[in-house]
Amino acid sequence: MSTATEIHYLEDTNLGPKAGGLYRRQNIFTGLAVGIISGFIGWLVSHALLQSSNWGTDMVVTVTMASWVIGFNAGMGTFNAPFRWLRGKDQTHEDELYAAGVSQGGWRYWKYCTDHKVVGTQYLVFVMALFGVGGALAMMIRTQLITPHSTFLDPETYNAIVTIHGMTMIIATIIMVSGPFANFIMPIMIGAKDMAFPRLNAMSFWVIFSAVPPLMATFFLGGVDAGWTTYAPLSVQAPAAMDAFAICIITFVVSVTVAGINTVVTIMTMRAKGMTMGRLPIFVWASMVGGALGLYAMPAFLLDMSMMITDRATGTSFFVNQVGGNGWLWENVFWIMGHPEVYVILIPGVGAILEICSTFARKPVFAYKVAIAGFVGIASLSIMVWAHHMFTTGWAPLLAGPFMVTTELISIPTGIIFLVIVGTLWKGSIWTRLPMYFAYLFLWNFIIGGVTGIYLSDVPADQYFHGDMFVTAHFHYTLLGGAMIGATAGVCYWFNKMTGRMLDEKIGKVAFWFIAIGIQVTYFGQFWEGFQGMPRRVAYYDPIFLHANQMSTAGAYVLMLGWLIFLYAMIHSWRNGEIAPPNPWHARTLEWLIPTPVPLENFLVDPVVTEDPYGYGDTPPPGQLAPFAEPEPEREPELVPVGADASASDGGSH
Amino acid sequence: MSSETHDHDAGRVGGPEHDGLEHAGHEIDNYLSGKPFFSRAGGKIFIIWLPMTAVGVLISLFLPHHIFPALLSNQGTDVFETMVFFSILAAPVAAIVYAVGIYSLVAWRPKKHNMSEPPPDGAPQRGDGPLTTIWLVASTALVLVLLVWGITVWSAQQVTHSNTLVVKVIGQQWAWDFQYPGTSVVSHDLMLPVNRPVEFQITSEDITHGFWPVNLGVQVDANPNEVTIIRATPDRMGKFTVRCSQLCGLYHAFMYSPGDVVSSQQFANFLVAQGAKPAAAARLAETQPTISGLSATVAGS
């Protein structure tokens, strides 16, 4: 056990020629092929049977898109294991090792791979691609708005772009932290060898992957002209693109639900010995609260979109006022999903920021338990505030007061987040490496996003600002300036653990300044538009809004440049970066105590945890976990506790 | 910044043997230590905080004048005053966070240290002291102030007046129609008499639109098969724009109408010019000075 030559790495296992069974033949190309063929068959059949009926086109698009999703996942291998199990056979150990990527090298990233680190990396690249698409659409919007009556886009295309920009970014931001980091990093942080449900983990990625082609197909099916909120009854009348949009969302909900269950169950059941709930790194808590909140929120989205499809394809009229339905039903169910959803996006990002603040201030997370209470408080209140999105819809005016109360109460747990960050910085020893740059930017932006949210929570003020650019600026400050900057800080922090190479900080800092300034200019321009009274989602505008729009567009170009430079830093570092040591930040959470690159199943010896990972200034730093590091003679080679060895940490542990 | 380094060391004292409770006591000791206030971190942060708060308050007081359009109703005034008041309340809170952030970069960043190695650990404060309680109490108090303000203003807006002018608003893709019950007038322009409470009864002929007479500071959606209601009292004469605040399809951007708050006499003239009978027009334009606080010197009627 004590010398390196005896270590048996799982990834070096020699597998038999039949290990993996059908998985051996499956990869992204078989997925695409089966998906396309299946979609085509779905189209043929539904076209032949249904096209002549009243709602034929909607039926055909729905069936075709659903067939694509099912076909793609069948071709990928999502259903292999359940089918084998139904046939009375189970996966052998060799099959599972194959599914975890053993003996496939880099090819495993293109396959249905159950290793949580592969899934995390897949998510990271996928999220970057989604941001690329969403960002390009954003730039088209801002380019259109350089002048009041631009001919760059026609209004039909413009509306379609506004919708898909919104939805692409919502999908990307929901998974930007819970995908890469809650998959790659979180299991290591709690001392687990993988997620609780590795196959579901792979499924969550490939299902969300299959959700995106229907979203992009909307551009070729007439475009969704109703905004990402797709308010009924406009969306019920929208072109067939809306059916593809709905299938995208339903697929997306399946993925997020599966991922949420996996995250929560993993944290509940897979913690290492001694990793009590009170010793969990704060990011793990944030991931769990975010995942659990997603489990509450997402089914409402599935319900809403399912009713949308039946309204459009079968005439159920849940949402059509003229025939007994009500658009307010759509709006209610949508926001019952939609408001918790912003915290599903935000809380894991905040968790990453708190982790980073602790590491780079060389201090414990300040008021750790209060921070957890803050997360739980935000999550609990967030399910009771949805109707603040409906203050000006005319629905239930008597409820404006109660919803104003619940909404403003959220400021209290949100304020805790500021307390925790400020307290963690207080008399810290600030190490200004790149992740910390973004942590400060988060702090700056999130104050602005928070304060502007208070105006909007006030019903009389919301009666002015609702539906105008002020709202757009506000939620971009919270979701881009807050959550996405949190995710970016996470990339800067964990990139080396995930890729084995250091992220280039010189290029990263150049990107930082473009991003930081770009955000302020872009969204102050939009606040200005909002004060002046410019509605959202307009392709043309009154010339009185000209200067504010030009400011916003100029900022958007700076911001785009910043993200492109950041992307360059990532790609450049991934290919040619300096090889990363296991613990470049001298941090104390478990992921830093194992080697980089992380071996399959992470820990060859189960870690035993004796205290929380925030003993800065209190207890000596932990060593690398045996048996990877040079064993230190005075320490037990097998079970090196995290934090410090037992005798030194006696008094310090709680 | 040698004094700060001192604070550091002070924070380290006790180290491993201290449990949470003793840390708390330690923080208080630190706070009460004999050093003059302005040479402690808290005092220096206060010096950063004070001007930032002052600037925030000044911005809150003067910027809204310049970026809001002319607000022509008492509801518009409510919006304006809410923005100013909330901004003034937010300024000191935002300034605390920013002041600590700035100070941490200036004073707590070890000088001349090799960036590839971490600086020495900071003070092991776990936040068990009274600060958390103070923060929670203060933020709860602030929220209560916001709520009392918001609910008071909102309730005041719900009061109905006896001499209310009813205007029916009909949204459709992509235009607004305004009807004045009691006359046959249907107009694309929204004409309103000054100092007369108005009740808008809004509906839609097709899909959801957002009725937003911008400068009146109110808005509500126009839903098919539903009538939604908002009230406002225009208290200044002037032109404004009615916009659509809810994406409503292809020409959403072009769904706007001119609006004008005019004197009663001009309003009556407008109705007559649109085909209303003079008697009916006079009745609609009649203003009774029943609203307290408003100057009721209205010509005509």
Ligand SMILES: [Cu+2]
């Ligand atoms: Cu409209």
